[in-house]
Amino acid sequence: MSYFHSVTLQRAKCKGCTNCIKRCPTEAIRVREGKAHILEERCVDCGECIRICPNQAKVAVTDRLERLEEFRYNVALPAPAFFGQFGRDVDPGQVLGGLINLGFDHVVEVALGADVVTAAIRRYLREHPQPRPLISSACPTVVRLIQVRFPSLVDHIIPLHTPMDVAALLARRQAREQHGLADGDVGTWFITPCPAKLTAVRQPVGMTLSEVTGAFSMAEIYGMMLPLLAQAPEGGELQQASAHGFGWGRAGGENQAIGAGALLSVDGIHNVIALLEEVLRDRLGDLDYLELQACVAGCVGGSLVAENPFVGRTNLRMLTERLGATGPGFPEEAAVRLLAEAPQVRGPVEPRPVMRLDEDPARAISKTEQLERVLESLPGLDCGSCGSPHCRSLAEDIVRGRAFETDCVFKLREQVHALAAEMLELAHRLPPAMGQRDEGEDGADSNEA
Amino acid sequence: MQTPEERGEARLRLEFEVTGLDFATAGSAATRVKRALEHVGFSARAVRRAAITAYEAEMNIVIHARRGLLKVCVAPEAVVIVAADEGPGIADLELAMQEGFSTAPEDVREMGFGAGMGLPNMRRCSDHFTIQSVVGRGTTVRAVIKNDQVGGRGRGV
Ligand SMILES: Nc1ncnc2c1ncn2[C@@H]1O[C@H](COP(=O)(O)OP(=O)(O)O)[C@@H](O)[C@H]1O
Ligand code: SF4
Ligand SMILES: [Mg+2]
Numbered sequence: 227m228s229y230f231h232s233v234t235l236q237r238a239k240c241k242g243c244t245n246c247i248k249r250c251p252t253e254a255i256r257v258r259e260g261k262a263h264i265l266e267e268r269c270v271d272c273g274e275c276i277r278i279c280p281n282q283a284k285v286a287v288t289d290r291l292e293r294l295e296e297f298r299y300n301v302a303l304p305a306p307a308f309f310g311q312f313g314r315d316v317d318p319g320q321v322l323g324g325l326i327n328l329g330f331d332h333v334v335e336v337a338l339g340a341d342v343v344t345a346a347i348r349r350y351l352r353e354h355p356q357p358r359p360l361i362s363s364a365c366p367t368v369v370r371l372i373q374v375r376f377p378s379l380v381d382h383i384i385p386l387h388t389p390m391d392v393a394a395l396l397a398r399r400q401a402r403e404q405h406g407l408a409d410g411d412v413g414t415w416f417i418t419p420c421p422a423k424l425t426a427v428r429q430p431v432g433m434t435l436s437e438v439t440g441a442f443s444m445a446e447i448y449g450m451m452l453p454l455l456a457q458a459p460e461g462g463e464l465q466q467a468s469a470h471g472f473g474w475g476r477a478g479g480e481n482q483a484i485g486a487g488a489l490l491s492v493d494g495i496h497n498v499i500a501l502l503e504e505v506l507r508d509r510l511g512d513l514d515y516l517e518l519q520a521c522v523a524g525c526v527g528g529s530l531v532a533e534n535p536f537v538g539r540t541n542l543r544m545l546t547e548r549l550g551a552t553g554p555g556f557p558e559e560a561a562v563r564l565l566a567e568a569p570q571v572r573g574p575v576e577p578r579p580v581m582r583l584d585e586d587p588a589r590a591i592s593k594t595e596q597l598e599r600v601l602e603s604l605p606g607l608d609c610g611s612c613g614s615p616h617c618r619s620l621a622e623d624i625v626r627g628r629a630f631e632t633d634c635v636f637k638l639r640e641q642v643h644a645l646a647a648e649m650l651e652l653a654h655r656l657p658p659a660m661g662q663r664d665e666g667e668d669g670a671d672s673n674e675a
Numbered sequence: 676m677q678t679p680e681e682r683g684e685a686r687l688r689l690e691f692e693v694t695g696l697d698f699a700t701a702g703s704a705a706t707r708v709k710r711a712l713e714h715v716g717f718s719a720r721a722v723r724r725a726a727i728t729a730y731e732a733e734m735n736i737v738i739h740a741r742r743g744l745l746k747v748c749v750a751p752e753a754v755v756i757v758a759a760d761e762g763p764g765i766a767d768l769e770l771a772m773q774e775g776f777s778t779a780p781e782d783v784r785e786m787g788f789g790a791g792m793g794l795p796n797m798r799r800c801s802d803h804f805t806i807q808s809v810v811g812r813g814t815t816v817r818a819v820i821k822n823d824q825v826g827g828r829g830r831g832v
Contacts, residue, residue: 378723503706506723507730508796509787582716587751587822591685594714594749598689622714 229266230428232286232421233273237261239283244610246275246284251495252374252580256623257613268580270370271422272495272520273529286421286530289440291450294329297413299405301397302330303390303438304417306337306467306475307525309545310538311448316455318472318545323461324451325417332397333464336416337471339392344470344483345561346386351487351514359490359505359513360384362480366426367520368498369575373431376502377577384515385432387565387572389474390416390423394437395568416441419475419528420521432573445532468556469549476539477524479546480517483555487514494522583625597625605636687711687749693736695762698786701737704745705730708756715749718823724800725754725820731793732758732816738783739763740813753802756818764810772798772806 242260247253254268255275262275262283275284294300302325309318322333343364351360361382363369372379387395394414401407418424418441427438473479477493490513492501498518504510521527526538533541583597584590604617612633614620623629632638689711691704709726717725729745736743740762748755765771772794779789794816798804801818808814 378719380719506709506726507702507705508727577719579713579716579719581710581713583714584716587716588685590715591687591749591751594711595687597714598687598711 229269230425231264231266231269231271232288232424232428233264233269233271233276234285234287235262235264236283236285239281241281241283243280244613244615245278245280247613247615248610249274249278250615251371251499253615253619255615256628267578268374270367270374270520271420271425272367272371273421274495276421276529286424286443288418288421288424288443288446288530289415291329291442291446293440294413294415297439298411299331299401299407300329300413300415301332301334301401302328302415302417303334303336303339303393303397305390305419305423305444305525306335306340306472306479306542307419307528307531307538308417308444308448308475309337309472310475310526310542311444311531311533313541314544314548317462318465318467318549319460319462320455320458321451321461322464323458324455325447326461326464327454327458328447328451330415332400333461334393334397334400335465335467335471336389336393337467337474338396339389339394339471340474340480340483341468341471341556342392342396342561342564343386343389344474344480345556345558346565347384347484347515348486349558349562350384350386351484357382358511359488359516361505361516362518363432363572363575364388364474364480364517365422365519365525366431367420367422367495368518369431370422370425370578371495371498371520372502373575373578374580375499376506377579379502379505380575380577382505383575385572385574387568388426389471390426391433391437391568391572392565395564398437413439415439417444417447418442419444419525419531421529422520432575433570435570437569443530444528445530448532469546470555472542472549473546475525476542477519477522478517479524479542481515482546484515488512489515489517491517491519493519493524493527495520583622593625597621600624600631603631603637604634607636609635611635685751687715687747689747689749691733691745693733693743693745693758693760695737695739695741695743697737701734702730705733708745708747708754711747711749712754715751717754721754721820721822725756727800728797728818728820729756731797732756732818734788735793735814735816736760736762738779738788743813751822753819753821756801756820757815759813759815761813764812764814765806765808766810768806768808 240261242257247255252268254265256263325333363383397414401412416438424441427436427441430436470483478491481489481491523535523539527535583593601621606617608616612620614623708729712722740760743760746757774795775791777789777791783789802821803819805817
C-alpha cells in the first residue's frame with residue numbers, strides 16, 4: 227500500500243545532519259548519501275522532525291486557500307486550538323467573523339464536534355466495560371503510533387468519530403438542509419494545528435473517506451486573519467460550542483469535558499510512548515480512559531500553530547472559564563443518533579506492524595539472530611553517524627540489506643586499521659627476486675616453474 | 676544440504692542477567708524480548724502476552740530475588756520464557772499464585788509494584804505455565820506462549 231504523508235522533505239535544503247533521525251519516535255528517518263529519507267510505512271506525521279530541523283528542510287504540506295474556488299459553498303472548521311491563538315480581548319464570535327471575512331461562507335466549530343463526541347464517549351464508557359483503558363481517537367498521530375509501534379493495542383482505541391469528522395458532518399448537513407446543496411458543491415476545510423490531521427483527511431484510518439475536503443495551516447490562516455480581525459463582522463450567532471468543547475484544544479481539556487471516570491491525560495509523543503508501554507504491560511487496567519496527545523500542551527502545541535503552546539493552553543483555559551461551564555453539554559441521545567446517521571461508521575483500527583524482518587517465520591528468526599549478533603559487535607554509542615538513529619537500527623538496516631557494517635564509523639576505522647596493519651606487514655616482505663631467502667624456507671620447491 | 680531454517684529448526688535464543696532491586700534498568704530485558712518477537716513477526720496478541728509474561732517474570736526477580744537469568748527461546752510457532760533466580764524461594768506456591776497476594780515491602784509498593792497480579796497474569800497470558808521453587812535456593816518460572824496465526828489481528832490478551 228502507498229502512504230500519503232503531509233510531512234515531507236525538501237531535499238535541496240537537507241544538509242544530512244542527524245538531528246531528525248534521533249528525534250523521530252518511530253525510527254522512520256535515515257540519512258543516506260548525505261540526505262534524509264523518510265520510511266513511509268513508519269512515519270506517523272507527528273511533526274517532531276519539522277520542529278527540530280535546523281535547516282527547515284522538513285515541511286508540512288497543507289492545502290492552498292485558492293482551493294476555495296473549487297466549491298460553491300465553503301465551510302471553515304476551526305480546531306479548538308485556533309481559539310487559543312487569541313488573548314482575552316478577542317471573543318470566539320470575532321474569530322468566527324474573521325473567518326467569514328477571509329472568504330468562507332460558513333463556520334462550524336470543531337469544538338461543537340467535540341461536544342458531540344464528549345457525549346458519545348460518556349455513553350460508550352458506560353456501555354462497554356472492556357477493554358480498559360480505552361484510548362481517545364482524536365489525535366491521528368497517536369492512532370498511527372499505536373498502529374505501527376503498539377499494534378496489539380489497536381482494540382483499545384475508542385471506535386468513535388473525531389470532533390473534526392463530526393464538525394464536517396454537521397457542516398454538510400446544514401448546507402444540504404438550509405441551502406439545498408449537493409455534497410459535491412460543499413467544501414469543508416479544517417484549520418489544522420498539525421500535519422497529522424491533513425494526513426487523516428487524505429488517508430483516514432478506520433474509514434474509507436473523510437467528510438473533510440482539505441486542511442489549511444493554522445499559522446497561515448492566523449497570519450491572514452490578524453489584520454482583518456478589527457473589521458470582522460460580529461460572528462456571535464455562529465458560536466454554538468460549549469466552554470468545554472473549546473477545552474479539547476489543550477492537554478487535559480478532553481478529560482475535563484468528559485468529567486466522570488478514572489481519566490488520565492498525557493501530552494508529548496515521547497511521554498505517550500512511555501505510557502503506552504505501561505498499557506501494553508497491562509499495568510493500567512484500572513483506568514477508564516486515556517486522553518493522549520502527541521504534542522506538548524495538546525493541539526495548541528501542534529507544529530503548525532503560531533502562538534507559544536503554553537500561552538495557547540492558558541488562553542484556552544481562560545476562555546473556558548470566561549464562557550462558564552454550560553450544563554450537561556450536548557444531549558447524549560442526540561449525539562449518539564448523529565454519529566449513527568453518519569454515512570460511514572468509524573470502524574476498527576487495523577494494526578500496521580512494521581518490525582517483521584521476513585515474511586517467512588523461520589527466515590525471520592535467522593535474521594533476528596543475525597541482528598542480535600551484529601548489534602553485539604557494534605560499539606553501542608548510538609551516535610547516529612551511520613545515518614541510522616541507534617546501533618540497533620543500523621543492525622536492523624544491515625540485516626534488511628539497507629546498510630553495511632562499515633557504515634559504522636568505528637567499524638570502518640577498525641577495518642582500515644586492520645588493513646593498514648596488513649599492508650605494513652606486506653611491505654616488510656620482500657619479493658623473492660629482491661632480498662635473500664631465509665635458510666630452509668621452501669627450499670624443496672625452488673626448482674619448479 | 677538443508678539449512679536449519681529449511682528443516683524447520685530455526686531457533687533464536689536470548690539471555691539476560693537480571694539484578695535484584697535494580698529498578699533503573701528493570702523492564703529492559705522484557706523490552707528486548709518484545710522487540711525480538713516483533714522482528715520475528717509474532718502476532719500482535721502473542722507479542723503482547725509474551726511482553727506481559729517476560730515483564731512480570733523480570734520484575735519478580737528484581738523485587739523478590741537477588742539475581743537471576745531471563746532466558747528466551749523463539750521458534751516460529753511459540754516462544755518459551757524461562758526465569759530462573761537465586762533468591763528466597765516461595766514457601767506456599769498456591770498462595771503466591773492467588774490474585775492480590777503479595778509480600779512486596781512497603782517502599783516497593785510505593786513505586787507502584789506489588790499488586791500481587793504478576794504470577795496470575797503470567798499464567799493467564801501463557802498457554803503453558805509452570806513454577807518451581809525451593810525455599811532458600813530460588814525460583815524457576817517457565818512459560819510457553821504460542822504464536823497465533825502469523826500476522827493475525829489477534830484480539831485481547
Ligand atoms: N522470583 C520470586 N522469588 C521469591 N518470591 C517470589 C518470586 N516471585 C513471586 N514471589 C512471591 O509471590 C508473591 C506474588 O507474586 P506476584 O503475583 O508477582 O505479585 P507481586 O510481585 O506484585 O508481589 C510475591 O509477593 C512473592 O512473595
Ligand atoms: S496533539 Fe493535536 S496538534 Fe498534535 S498531532 Fe495530535 S491532533 Fe495534531
Ligand atoms: Mg510480581
